[in-house]
Amino acid sequence: MNAENPKAETLREDVEHAERVPTTGESAGARTVAAVPAKKIEGRSPWALAWDRLRRDKVAMISLLIIVLIALMAIFAPLFTAWTGHPPNEQYHSTGLTLNGLPKPPSSTFYLGTDDLGRDVLVRIAYGARISLLVGVIATLITVAIGVVVGLAAGFLGGLVDTALARLIDVVLSVPFLLVAIALVSITGPSLTVTILVIGFFSWASVARIVRGQVLSLREREFVEAARSLGAGSSRIMFVDILPNVLAQVIVYTTLLIPVVIVVQATLSFLGLGLPPPTADWGGMISEGQAYYRVAWWFVLFPSVALVITTLAFNLFGDGVRDAFDPRTDQLLNK
Amino acid sequence: MIRFLIRRTLLGIFVLWLITMAVFGLFYVTPNNVARTLAGRQATPATIHLIQERLGLDQPLWKQYFDFVGNALHGNLGYDYYHQVPVTTIIAQALPITVSLSLGAAILWMIIGVGNGVISAVRPRSIADRGLTVFSLVFYSMPTFVLGLLFLYFLYFKLTLAGYDWFPAGGYVPLTDDPAQWARSLILPWFTLALVLAATYTRLTRGSMLDVLSEDYIRTARSKGIRERRVVMRHGLRSALTPVVTQFGIDLGQLIGGVVVTETVFSLPGLGKTSIDAINQQDLPVIVGIVLFASAAVVLANILVDVVYAVLDPRVRLH
Numbered sequence: 001m002n003a004e005n006p007k008a009e010t011l012r013e014d015v016e017h018a019e020r021v022p023t024t025g026e027s028a029g030a031r032t033v034a035a036v037p038a039k040k041i042e043g044r045s046p047w048a049l050a051w052d053r054l055r056r057d058k059v060a061m062i063s064l065l066i067i068v069l070i071a072l073m074a075i076f077a078p079l080f081t082a083w084t085g086h087p088p089n090e091q092y093h094s095t096g097l098t099l100n101g102l103p104k105p106p107s108s109t110f111y112l113g114t115d116d117l118g119r120d121v122l123v124r125i126a127y128g129a130r131i132s133l134l135v136g137v138i139a140t141l142i143t144v145a146i147g148v149v150v151g152l153a154a155g156f157l158g159g160l161v162d163t164a165l166a167r168l169i170d171v172v173l174s175v176p177f178l179l180v181a182i183a184l185v186s187i188t189g190p191s192l193t194v195t196i197l198v199i200g201f202f203s204w205a206s207v208a209r210i211v212r213g214q215v216l217s218l219r220e221r222e223f224v225e226a227a228r229s230l231g232a233g234s235s236r237i238m239f240v241d242i243l244p245n246v247l248a249q250v251i252v253y254t255t256l257l258i259p260v261v262i263v264v265q266a267t268l269s270f271l272g273l274g275l276p277p278p279t280a281d282w283g284g285m286i287s288e289g290q291a292y293y294r295v296a297w298w299f300v301l302f303p304s305v306a307l308v309i310t311t312l313a314f315n316l317f318g319d320g321v322r323d324a325f326d327p328r329t330d331q332l333l334n335k
Numbered sequence: 336m337i338r339f340l341i342r343r344t345l346l347g348i349f350v351l352w353l354i355t356m357a358v359f360g361l362f363y364v365t366p367n368n369v370a371r372t373l374a375g376r377q378a379t380p381a382t383i384h385l386i387q388e389r390l391g392l393d394q395p396l397w398k399q400y401f402d403f404v405g406n407a408l409h410g411n412l413g414y415d416y417y418h419q420v421p422v423t424t425i426i427a428q429a430l431p432i433t434v435s436l437s438l439g440a441a442i443l444w445m446i447i448g449v450g451n452g453v454i455s456a457v458r459p460r461s462i463a464d465r466g467l468t469v470f471s472l473v474f475y476s477m478p479t480f481v482l483g484l485l486f487l488y489f490l491y492f493k494l495t496l497a498g499y500d501w502f503p504a505g506g507y508v509p510l511t512d513d514p515a516q517w518a519r520s521l522i523l524p525w526f527t528l529a530l531v532l533a534a535t536y537t538r539l540t541r542g543s544m545l546d547v548l549s550e551d552y553i554r555t556a557r558s559k560g561i562r563e564r565r566v567v568m569r570h571g572l573r574s575a576l577t578p579v580v581t582q583f584g585i586d587l588g589q590l591i592g593g594v595v596v597t598e599t600v601f602s603l604p605g606l607g608k609t610s611i612d613a614i615n616q617q618d619l620p621v622i623v624g625i626v627l628f629a630s631a632a633v634v635l636a637n638i639l640v641d642v643v644y645a646v647l648d649p650r651v652r653l654h
């Protein structure tokens with residue numbers, strides 16, 4: 001009994017919340033009525049509604065397709081080696097470099113040209129996608145996990161906990177992130193784990209701030225009181241009752257955070273603090289290509305294009321997800 | 336207002352104190368072999384010990400920390416390991432470059448960002464709106480160094496090859512030497528930094544402007560017969576700018592990252608490039624000094640942003 005009631009309460013609250021999200025203010029009722037055509041009314045969860053909207057968003061769907069393709073490229077990177085016959089770190093000193101020892105332009109042997117050591121740029125881009133996606137996704141998940149827990153605790157527990165955590169958020173937000181990250185990586189030595197941890201450690205604060213703000217208003221609502229009167233403990237209320245209500249925002253933020261993290265990772269690599277060579281990653285390739293941009297444009301251009309397409313796809317998809325959960329801007333325009 | 340300022344300043348000092356501890360702890364606790372490097376390849380242990388003693392590295396950590404904070408409070412951030420130049424001197428030399436770069440870029444990105452946002456919001460779903468939305472999203476997705484390299488390739492390398500020597504590849508000319516050359520040396524870095532950041536502002540201004548323009552008081556203003564231009568600029572923009580100002584405060588921290596990258600790409604010897612060089616040489620006092628200085632700048636700027644916020648939006652009470 002105890003287990004069922006709060007859930008029902010949350011569900012009802014969810015529906016209520018979803019109705020409230022699209023429109024603010026008094027006109028909510030009027031607009032909802034106007035928007036519903038004379039059709040059989042069926043109950044749909046906000047998640048189903050959002051998914052429905054997202055599916056109809058062409059740009060978001062195309063971006064999702066591109067993301068999937070890039071992910072496939074990363075997973076099946078060895079296939080590129082099989083196709084071209086070039087392992088990612090193999091240096092072709094005789095066929096892959098000109099007589100002066102410079103990179104060779106795109107040709108039928110090296111589809112996207114070679115780099116300064118005579119390695120195949122195409123194969124290295126495929127392998128580089130692994131690093132970008134891996135760091136992008138894992139570091140984002142760590143960031144969001146820390147941010148959500150801290151935000152929930154600060155917002156819900158209040159009092160001294162809140163004061164301490166809020167100050168901590170302020171401190172982390174005012175640290176010049178990239179500078180400290182660079183300094184840290186230079187001390188510990190570059191590696192995948194360090195990169196992920198550094199990004200996670202410095203980015204959670206903005207997530208925590210958003211979640212905290214939401215929780216501060218949610219905890220005053222009736223359903224929290226109801227849950228408490230049913231005897232639910234703090235952690236149960238936080239994670240079972242309140243968390244689902246901030247989840248939509250967290251998901252939106254997560255999708256938009258991934259491209260940011262990918263850029264940060266590439267930037268660290270660009271500054272020479274990415275992964276130890278010869279591991280292929282996009283930022284590192286661009287950094288190596290930088291010195292050759294006058295004589296070998298392909299060396300710097302193709303990894304850059306790969307990087308920008310990836311972040312652009314994630315950003316467009318993230319925008320779609322946000323619009324799906326919060327179609328307010330659209331409704332403003334349709335008035 | 337005064338109470339608010341005092342409170343924020345105290346909080347800022349507290350934040351800075353935490354940062355000194357964190358930075359100091361991180362950088363000085365980790366083992367480093369500066370003394371070894373400095374001593375050269377054939378150094379005897381005695382020489383290394385002597386160097387450690389001279390740099391104060393043989394002292395217990397807490398003593399190093401208190402010396403550091405004590406000196407910092409007297410405006411002395413220590414001396415760099417290699418040439419014994421005061422860190423404050425190094426910062427003072429690099430600062431004008433970084434300030435020139437970020438101030439110019441900030442003005443540019445505010446104009447581009449807010450301007451495009453207003454154009455988008457006034458005619459939503461027009462070709463201009465869609466074009467600007469795509470434009471800003473592309474730049475938003477572009478890492479600073481990629482944009483910088485694109486500029487270098489097309490606007491410096493290709494144009495110069497074609498005989499138009501308009502943009503230099505890098506280097507810095509002080510403003511006091513030659514204002515025209517100063518602007519010329521910074522124009523590519525300005526745009527590099529500004530375009531990436533402007534995108535956020537375009538999106539933000541567009542969204543908040545759309546919200547504001549659908550408010551009742553805007554309808555009132557229009558029905559009073561005020562010209563559309565004035566309605567948008569005076570009545571709309573002012574309240575639409577509040578979230579933009581908040582974002583500006585948040586971005587100041589991020590700006591430092593962009594500055595580091597831009598200065599590296601265009602080889603401008605500002606704070607960013609200096610710190611990267613210091614990091615590569617493990618020159619701890621310089622790293623710590625710059626990180627601390629940059630944090631202080633962010634903290635200070637955030638206080639200023641809060642004040643501007645209150646001026647723009649009288650509903651905000653500072654307490």
